[in-house]
Amino acid sequence: MPPLKPGWAPDENLGVRPLHRQPDRTRRGIPLWALLVVLVLVPLSTVATFAVVLGSRAQAEASASASAAEQVRAFGQLARASAAVDQELLVVVVQAALNNPDAVGRLGITPAFAAVAADLVDQSRDRVRAETDLELQRSVELADPADTARTAQAAVRELRARVDGGGALDLPGLRQSWAAVAALLHAQQDTVVVAAASSAGSTATVAAIRDVRVVADLAARLNPDVVDYLGWLLDATGPDEPTRRWQWLRSHAAVMVAREAMASLADADLRTRALGLAGTPSAVQVDSLLTTATTQGPVVPTLTQLRSLVSAAGVVTEETTDVLGRAVEVAAASAAVDGAAADAERDRTVLVGLGAFVGTVLLLWLVGRQVTRSLRGLAEQADEIGRGRLVDVGAGGPREVRSVGLALGATVASLRRIQSQAGAVARGDLGAPVLAEPVPGPLGEVLHDSVERLVDAFRTRDRLQLALSHEAAHDPLTDLPNRAQALRLTTAALHRARRAGTATGLLFVDLDGFKGVNDRAGHAAGDAVLRTVASRMRRVARAGDTVCRLGGDEFVVLVEAVTDVAELVRLGERLVRTASRPVVVATTSGPRQVSVGASVGVALAQDGEVDGDELLARADAAVYRAKHAGRGRVEVFDDGLRAHIDERRDVEEGLRHGLAEGQLHVLYQPVLDVLTGALRGFGATPRWARPGLGELTPEAFVPVAEQSDLVCELDRWVLRTATAQLAAWRSEAGLALDEDGPTVSVDVSARFLGDPRVTDLVLEALVDAGLPARALVLEVGEAAVVEAPSLLGRLSDLRTLGVGIALDDFGIARTSIGALRHLPVDALKVAPSLLSADPADQRVVALVVAAAHASGLTVVAGGVEEAEVLDRLAADACDAAQGHHLSAPLAADGAGALFRAGTVRTVSPGTPTG
Template sequence: MRRTPDEGRRQRRGGPLWRYLAALVLLPLVGVVVLTVAAAQARAAEVAGAERAEVAVRALALLDAARSGVEQEMIPALTLSIVDDPVAAAALGLPTFFLRAQEQAALDEAARARTSTDAALERLTGNPVAAEAAAHAAEDVTKLRRAYEGRRLGIEELHLRFLAVSNDLMAAQAAAAVAATSEGVPVATMRAVSDVRTVAQLAQATARQMPLFLGSLLVDDQEQLIGSRTAWETAWMDYRDAQRRMDTLSGEPLREAWQEVRASDVVADLDGLFARGLAGEVRNLALPDLVVALLQSQERGTLLAGLVGTAVEEARSLVEADRARAEDRLQAVLVMGAGLLAGSVLGAVLLGRSVTRALRLLAAQATEISQGSLVEVEADGPREVRTVSAALGSAVAGLRRIQDQAQAVARGDLDDALLDEPLPGPLGEVVHASVRAIVTSVRQREELQFALAHRATHDPLTELPNRAQAVTLVTSALHRGRRSGEMTGLLYIDLDGFKAVNDAHGHAAGDEVLRAVAARLRAAVRPGDVVCRLGGDEFVVLVEPVHAEHDLLDLAERLIASVSRPVAVGTATATIGASIGVAVSRDGGTDADVLFAEADTAACRAKAHGRGRAEIFDETLRLQLAEQAELEAAIAHGLAGGEMHLVYQPVVDVASDRLTGYEALVRWDRPGVGAVPPDRFVPVAERSGLIRDIDRFVLGEATRQLAQWRAATPVAPGRPEPTVAVNVSGRHLADRRIVADVAEALEASGLPARLLVLEVTETVLVDDPAAYDHLTELRGMGVGIAIDDFGTGYTSIGQLRSMPVDTLKIDRSFVASAEPAHLELVALMIRAAHTFGLTVVAEGVEEQAQLARLRAEACDRAQGYLLSRPLPAVEAGALLRRDALAAPAG
């Protein structure tokens, strides 16, 4: 790889190696000095922090002494207030001589407590952590003493003022503890400081108990009593909570000391007294009990003060140890810095000798790699140079792996295990992610292609090969049979009673039955045989090779028995059957379409002979199939040669006998044969697909003829225009081209869509969702929809509400019947249709009595031989003209 001129200039501007080596000599020396100074400063800061922590711990001890003194001074002060308050003295039931004695004792105790408090506050003035708090406390205590000495404060206010001073000192203690632990002290020291706070909090809570307890005994007023009791209960809960926190003490000696204090008789007696007082069992105290309680309270305070002193001493010893260790570390840093400085000078000299050769070698290898040669990198020289060499070697190895993965992708080897190996570093991650994305994209494309191919060749409901794939498989089997000379068999399976399952249980149940049938067919055939679904309720089984025809019949019987077993559909059970047609190709010379047609013909004969059986295609069926093929060809020829025409049967208004429209019927006059009945050629056209061509012919001719009559014979104003009805087969209606065929016929003729009526059978509406959707779209165009032969299928009257239909045509079998049940059914159909806004047309009216009944039931329209036979176009047009002339003017 060639370097650009800029790269060459940059390389030439680089300094010589000796300059860098000189820098390597100087930089470590400077670094050692800087690091030594920084480390020494850090150690000095650590020493200063330890000293500040020591000062804070001392402040913590002095603050606790001051707080203890204030709380000790509170008891005699409160005692003096009680002595001067006759109400309080009376509440305690104390004699006068005892009060005078307690007064002097209180004065002595107050003087002693003052001395202790003042001494602690005086010592705090020189401590920077607590000096300010000590000054505020000294000022507050001085004011408080003046107030209670002058007897200017009540008992409760005096108590609250003392508590305020105690709280301020306790807050100062908390601040001192924070200051002691904020200097980065070890965990053990932090725990010791925390122990001091815990013990101090217990001492404070203990000191407050006796005043509040006595206060709860002195109050007579109910409201004051409630407040005093509440304060006493709160103090008791604080005391108990402080006791529980003592269980968290970290120092073992301190825990042992606490356990001794806790187990003392003084603490036990006072806790028992206060617990009884909290329960309301102590209303007042006798003089001896009061004296004992006060003495015990002072003794307990002394014990806890000693416990605080123990905690402070332990914390102080730890802080002093921390300071000593910090000073030792500072001395070690200074010594180590001097040693490092000397060692750096020596190391720089040695490094200068070894690094030059290693760097030159590394530079040469890096140059080769930059030019695209993935050479092996030699690691030599100092550790740092070896590290760079190893890193460069790793980079080369990574590039080799990238190269290998790129080559694997290029040759299409997507399953190579190398592609799953990650690549090192951020660049490797990006490259490997790109490689994986390419591999994933290619695999997804292959999977999508496979899925699309599978979808194109398989039925989505049963996952069986579909009709197109079945033809392909049969064709391939026939080719193999032609080469091997073996027989190939095809079983055409047509389910019996499947429509009844749809009608009785719904289409979802029908789908479940089809899946069950598919599973049973797969389970019943040999591993090499193939089951396919052609559509609807039709299946085929391709069998190869076939050893004898009776083997196929045996298989067909087994399939019939398997399919005929009941199928669980939700909570219900459905039962169907199967009719099977068997066709055999003996040498593979048969065409696939022919083999399908033979099997289908045999299945039709099985159905015609009673269903639930198997028939094999024989010579008789071959003749029938040949006749059918000949008839199909003749139908196609007749459509192309103009042999088919339409006749029109009039549809008459029952009430007025006026003409309302026609039903267009196809007729075939076959040369040399004569008129071919519709029931002869229409079923053949249905099976072959020619029915769509016939439907298109009828649509085009009927719409053209009515448009011509409409132009020649205008309808009188105010009268409805005649319509033309065209029968559309289910096969055509399911074809997506039906909508376009109708639109093209209307556009070619110019006939308004509202004058065209499409007649369909019930089964088309019920069985084929696509046909249903197409009818909805056609109705949206304005075309009328009629249900033909209503009553012969499985449609319930209630379904009429949601169907896309406008007209109901009652089958001729109901119209012609004189049975009372049929007469009532006809009346019910008419009323239901009118309820849903449908027009009713009765088919096959041949007698006056039938017409009279229809008129009596308010049937809208009728058609039949009584009214008119189907007429050629000329006569039908003349009938329309006569009807128009007979219409009353205006």
């Protein structure tokens, strides 16, 4: 051995070692097993913690799924309890009918036979009560709805005491109290189903829970439908008949809507069963009677039919409840599957973590005795890794150490891969290749599965966000940008034009005759026409132009960097031609060719001088002029239209202010019998005392109102004012509600009639005024009915209330005289333009009067200005007339005096109106 250098000593393993290292080794001496623990367990502690977190999360998901299953079953039990409560109310209604002499008389049975039938109903009542008690008690035994079920039990006992107490029953009040019990159970159902959906572990379970709710909604609607029908039947001649009928119609409509919702059920087998409910014998029996009642009025059943109806209603409820039970089983099974999946995930996580721990301990035991000093360097590297610094691991030394080094290096590589994957997810770089590289082994599979789930969740979120953004900005039928997006695109284009100093054009395309396609071929055909026209417009538009759909049959085309308005006109003409080409659509009777036209309004903004709303309004005004100039035209916005828009806005804003400030009042023009001169009624017309302009006639402001929703507010105001005034005159004259008297006629617009609430609004005005429905006549223009046949259903509903319907300005549209008998109207009001000296017009008037009388309609001539016209109307047997020759429109005081007098002499047009 060569001589040692100063400060060095012999070492049996390495030959020599520095003497100054010995004290340091004594101070820092660490057992090899401790180094191994640091080397292996510290990196794995992070993995173990992650496994515990995953296991805990899986356990929580399993518990939530079990909770969802229990809540779904609780929802089904509450639905059955609610159906039992409704079924008991149905039996109570029948029992009350048999105990009511008036109802027995309406049913056409003798009191003795009614008593026998009442005993049978009492037996059914006991059976139904037992069923109600059983279902409520089952609900009490459940944890979540227990308190609500006890409250329902107490309420049912109280209602039964009222029913069994004897005497006449207040069926409406009893119906309302019973409905409150059902509503209490329904509210608890909503709470339970929301909790179930929140605890669901998968979209399949959420869909199954929704199916339960949809079927339960149908079960809840069935018995109220029959109960409200019987309530209407028993009060068919009473003063509350319209209210009872309206209440039943809403209940029946709710059943129809709930049945239609069955088609949306997610489970195919459940959907088949639910859709089959409407075709069962009992359902057909109930629906046949109720459907007949919607068109022909209440059908008074015999006692046998009444029992059969109640029995069939019960069977329908039981059948629906059976389907509901199936829906509950499907949802509970789906929740159970979610729970099983969560349990399996938890078990896999625990097993992987346990396997990693056991493997590490075994590795320590096998190699711990054979490692050498080289392990100290490896331990130091492991210590660095344990501190979160993923250093490179050396693989030198004996084979065992190299194996440990290689294993630790692989662990470091895996952790680095996990670190890279976590970084990619954190950055949102979901396309990074590292996300597709799993860490080896079972634990790697679990970790990679978790990463994939996170990536899938992020990608699903991004797809949903993109889809929602697209849907929010595009029309679902044509996939064109919608109105909101069109305004945003127009605004952006105007900003670019302002910076670049260029012009921006907007073409407003309004289809002609589109409503006729909907009315003749159906809405599906109308949708096909809109899609075809939209596709054609995209092809006709130039590259860079944007086609948008505003809604209905209205489109716009946005054109940037316009050099000449003539190019916009040429584009508009191409759009008119392409829209006018026939379209073949599918109908129930086979393929059919339909045609529409188009009118185009063009507006141009230079240097972004206006905003998007203003440019759209200008194009709208231009297309309005195009349609009124003959349609199929292209019109350009100019100074005349600008003045027209400014004037229209001024009138609209002033009218809105005038309605709010009470600047409007109503004049009443008498309607007189042509032969006797007796007063038949009044025509109510609004006048506007506009500050600075004096009193304005309807011609000055009604057309402006009709171009916006303001006309609906104006119509409601005139309706309420006129009905209240006529009711006041009748009260002063001492007329009872069942006595006839002069009527009041109110012009209403197509927009007002198109409001789904129009029947309720008219009924509310009559009730508030205390005016019988037959004293009100609503006048609707013939042209409005021709252009929108869908209004006929609303007119029919109004006639059902007892309101009179008059077809105004008859003779200027295209209504066939032969179709008069099929229209839901009571009178025709001949257009003033036909009351001329032209013999052809006179023959038309005579023909109209004869045809109207043959159809059972009365005829009123409006705009009678001369005595000769009145003589001709008398010769033609016209029923009534109004006009300045008879009387100018009168203020309320003058019309009230005329009402009290009952007749009037002919008044010249210059007579003061009071």
